Amino acid sequence: MDGLREVYDPEIPIDIVNLGLIYELTINDAGEVYIRVGATTPSCPVTDDLVYTIEQVIKESVNAKSVKVDLDLETGWTPLMMTEEGRETFKRKYGYDIVEMWRLQQGDQ
Template identity: 45%
Template sequence: MSNEIPLRDKIDEALRTVYDPEIPCNIVELGLIYKTEIKDNNEVFITMTLTAPGCPVAGDIVLEVQEKVKEVEGVTDAHIQLTFDPQWTQEMMSEEAKLELGFL
């Protein structure tokens, strides 16, 4: 039995280091990651959104996500797809994020 951390967990951990510049919370807890798909060759495809379509730092966040995922050991490449369907709402945030930000 291997004690190796699954690639999906490593990717999730890396994503938790990316923060929305306007909200002091990581993008996973905010509910901005819609889908993470790992292909057979360890190529990663992430579908994500932003808290607002007109986000001035959209390109920066997407680039940071791509860089952090590419740095994960075992990942061969990372592709980030930005979508606004469905549009993000505060209900998508984790309970932890809602507590942290005072929404509960």
């Protein structure tokens, strides 16, 4: 997970861990890594680059026999998925609380 904190979303320049885009991560006894990640928008034009970067970071971070990255565009991302650190980073960068704004507009879903 530390290495994945170096991978930034192209739409919102916050790392994919703190944005809450890591939906599943497993490493089995055979050294095979599986990761299911999302995107902040299903129409993100650089998802191939994102998948490639994630694969490279995992290969550099752990001694993996294989790495499988599944891009999940079905699960809709919301700001409610962000970590507290991600939320604070967003507030510092943009000057407002995206989670509070979401709750005001959408309700606490």
